[in-house]
Amino acid sequence: MMRLNVHEAKTHLSRYLDRVQGGETIVLCRRNVPIAEIRPLSQPLDEPRPVGLDRGRLRLTRSFFEPLPDEIIDSFEAL
Numbered sequence: 002m003m004r005l006n007v008h009e010a011k012t013h014l015s016r017y018l019d020r021v022q023g024g025e026t027i028v029l030c031r032r033n034v035p036i037a038e039i040r041p042l043s044q045p046l047d048e049p050r051p052v053g054l055d056r057g058r059l060r061l062t063r064s065f066f067e068p069l070p071d072e073i074i075d076s077f078e079a080l
Contacts, residue, residue: 004028005033 003017003025010017017027017039021065026040054061 002026002028004030004033006030006033007036 003020005017005027007029010027021027021039021041024041026038028035028038029037
């Protein structure tokens, strides 16, 4: 992790942004007191992120989307 005073960062901003893009983190300081951090953003995923705990392993069959039998629905309504 690199520490820079604001004046140095402003003077050579392009150079330091190249380093950030390469994965480095920079701590900006004012009079050698840290005030901010510049770090690379995470890269967007090429594929959609899996939802839930199964991480994409769960496969639903067509029967999952069919209506429930009446006796099961009745058991919920009995409460």
